[in-house]
Amino acid sequence: MNTSTPEALAEKILRGVGGPENIESLTHCATRLRFQLHDGEKADQAALDALDGVMGTVPQSGDRFQIVIGGAVAGVYSDIMNSPSMSGAGTPRPQSDAEVKAEIRAKGRGRFAWLDNFFEYLSDSFRPLLGVLLGASLIIAIASMLDAFGIVDFRSADKSATWVFVDSMWRSVLYFLPIMVAYNAAKKLKIDPWVGATVMAAVMTPNFTGMIGSKTPGVTTTTNTTLGTSESVAHVFGLPMQLNDYGGQVFVPLLMVALLALVYKGLKRIFPENVQMVFVPFFSMLIMIPLTAFLIGPMGVWAGNGLGTGLSWLNGHAPIVFAIVIPMLYPFLVPLGLHWPLNALMLVNINTLGYDFIQGPMGTWNFACFGATAGVLLLSIRHREKDMRQTATGALAAGLLGGISEPSLYGIHLRFKRIYPRMLVGCLVGGVIIGLLGGVNTKAFAFTSLLTIPVFEPMIKYIISISAAFFTSMALVYFADYRTKEERAQVNAERDTAEAAAGGKAFVPAQAVAADDRELVAVGAAAAGAAGTATGAEAPSAGTPAAGTPGTGTPATSTPATGTPATAGKGLELTAPVAGQVVGLGEVEDPVFASRALGEGVGIEPSDGHVVAPVDGELITVADTGHAFGIRTANGVEVLIHVGIDTVKMQGKGFDVRVAAGQKISAGDLLAEVDLAAVRAAGHPAVTLMTVLNTADMTSVEPHVGQDVTAGTPVVTVRR
Known part of the structure; x- marks a missing residue:
């Protein structure tokens, strides 16, 4: 019987292979940890074979060493890689020209290596947040159900303290998502994740957001007539800085960390190792916080506002095209956080026109997304994939009941590139149908879920379009699979x-x-x-x-x-x-x-x-x-x-x-x-x-x- 905890086993394995400093690289396959060691002679094979949880060891030529774990290998691998002592591991040995060329060729996994790297960057920035995203979205789903049955007005501006507190449970995740994303993105790019989180947090502090719309000396506020939103500008050191509430914005931290990685690694080359701990974070913050506040942050907001203005023009001049563009565009806006400004445009439409024309076409995207998740769920049941079944079940429940697409996107779709093209077909089918049927409007700001179908008019057109989007994506994902054959x-x-x-x-x-x-x-x-x-x-x-x-x-x-x-x-x-x-x-x-x-x-x-x-x-x-x-x-x-x-x-x-x-x-x-x-x-x-x-x-x-x-x-x- 295995009496060792995974953490204890990971540490014992590290000692057995000669310590983290003896590890050049570590990967795993279906059952084995595969080490490339600096010195294979330092591995204590007898001690490793005696460990509970280790099924056997296989020394190989070239200082390669395999440890057989079995089905739990992924968990043990994760524990080893997350061990604090591993910070000094992974120093590569000098490579020959042939090895360098082979490594470069291996990076081109798809037709376009940059596209692979981009999706990996997105996926790894959000994947660790899956649990809290699911938790927050299920709280929203429950609140939406209560709202649909008239038990509580979930969107009321004067809710009781009880429901304000309930709001804080899910808003804590969605509002502070930029800080969490910055942490993960920095970790993905192999720089200090706390520096990434700190830079993003600097423009989300009460001190910073408190200047928005205030009468603080040096702050001026104007109104955007198109979106009906207020824009505040602060004059800092004599320079104009647009003030924004970055809660829920994920495009900003993704862009910021990409630039931070260049700055951080450049500073590490400049400063001697014995002073890097102090001066690299210091200068990184000194450079990146102003850059984020003055340039990167406003760029994300400007992109969103410009998008809203363009969509308003498109709906007025080519409504059929608009009904197709919205569901085809949303799959790319949501992962980058650029969809948030559209919420303001929806509210403006309701306040000025008495109805909104965006949420109907948007619903076909949401249901295409949920249909793809349903296809993954069916496959996970068919292939008895326990973890994926749990993930897809939670994501589908959050989607169908709460209208939340993020758990599906970040937990599943961005991890498997085969899903997106098939989901886009569902978006296209739903958009074409809703456009041909003359569009769908709503007089309420609603999450596009099963529970909010009655708020759309004409309801039958909306049901037909979202059903077509859902079942098209589901069928394509199910029959084509979201994994490659290998x-x-x-x-x-x-x-x-x-x-x-x-x-x-x-x-x-x-x-x-x-x-x-x-x-x-x-x-x-x-x-x-x-x-x-x-x-x-x-x-x-x-x-x-x-x-x-x-x-x-x-x-x-x-x-x-x-x-x-x-x-x-x-x-x-x-x-x-x-x-x-x-x-x-x-x-x-x-x-x-x-x-x-x-x-x-x-x-x-x-x-x-x-x-x-x-x-x-x-x-x-x-x-x-x-x-x-x-x-x-x-x-x-x-x-x-x-x-x-x-x-x-x-x-x-x-x-x-x-x-x-x-x-x-x-x-x-x-x-x-x-x-x-x-x-x-x-x-x-x-x-x-x-x-x-x-x-x-x-x-x-x-x-x-x-x-x-x-x-x-x-x-x-x-x-x-």
Whole structure:
């Protein structure tokens, strides 16, 4: 039983690898922490193996070191990275020219690297705030329901102290959001986050906001006739400074921190290290607070006000175009905080015209957003993603009941780039419909949720347009998925492994996942989940044949494989997937296969790259990289074929896959053509491995080694 807390485990792991100062870099995959150490000899493998919560360790060449955690790896990784002692870690070793070029190429994840970086900057600036955003939005949703049923006037200007206090619960998050965003954005750009928060807080203090509309000497106030808002200007050191209430503005901190990062890092290069703690924050504040107050802050507000004026003109001259532009524009305004000034324009419309023309088209955007979230929720239920199901459920409730889109955007949509294009189609469909139907108006300022549908006129037009937007986005996200094919395979593999471990149905012991190959986990997890025959029995120890194995070197029979179910008297013959020399698993270079942790089987030193199916069955898993295949026979025998050692790192180069997961196959069917010369040139052993994953469920698994074979020759006999 694991008695260590995650925090304690993280600290013990840090000590075990030689301390934070010995860590050059740290990443993780489905089950393992992957360290690049400065000195691999400093890692205490025995101590790490003895830790509760550590399933095993795998030292590698080049000072690389892997620690197998299992399904909890992401949490342990987070605890390590957030540990205060990690502040001194991550110093890179000198890189060769080839490594530098490879790193630059790797950064171009999408077609446009700058776009990837922009979305990551947005996402990481808001993602840590998901919990408080959800909490605040649910408070608003509850208040909106009470307002809809006439229990309390949620928007009244003279509410009781009780409801003023309730307001403070959610306003605390939305008003001070700029400070929180500044902190996270600065952390993302690897500068002192407290400096970022301080700069933003300086223009949100009561001292600063108290000058707005006041009679303070040097402050003048004028009225914007278009928006009906007051604008105050203070003369500071003889220079005009526009005063604004920056509560809820997130575009300003995002822009400010981007510039602050340049200033902060430039100052660190100027000042000696022994005085940086004092002078770098000091000069950063001295430079950035005035820049934010005089330039960056007003720029954000001016952009919003200019946008409001333009929309008013567009609605008057081209109302159909306006109905389309609003829902198409909002998905980009909301993440940047530029949608807030439009609220003032909505109120002006209601006060001057008696109705507002913006909220109707805006509602189609909101419901397209909620529809995309509903698509994610359906997928999370289908794929049994617990965390995403919880996130999507909360975001959808906040949206449908409270009309709040931020939890959906910041918690889900900005994290997965595949969602936005599909959501925009829903926005377009809803906007086109509401434009063709002649527009929708409202006489009230309302959150566009299910509860406020009755305030829109004509209501039937509004219902048709928001329904079309909702279900279009939902269908597109659900059928296209919000994850890429590779991401889905990895997430499902992690899920299946975690479920198998939690349910006590692990088909392989914990050390099995030490292989440097997450697809191995996917193969086994998928097979175990489908067959339901795993027992969780311990695998044989390293170098020991599996239970019931009579030994190696037994002459192979000449009976061809037919896929006949294995019985105690008559075995199921697994044939060679490639031509070559058959060797025992104990002779291969991979410690996981050699230990039989992934089951008993054979290795074949291939003489050609023609890989065929060793048995009749169904392809449960086909690695996208083409190096691994999982097959389940009609009788539940689970077979893994793995081409080469560590060939996952080749990312499919040299592998021509001819089959797909879910396909029925017969013994001898072509699985892949492999360029063995490319495998060997990449520095990987080309040995092809074939194991029975659920060896523990069999009476015996008998490998027949020490022979040269052609593809299709029996090399393993399985008896149930």
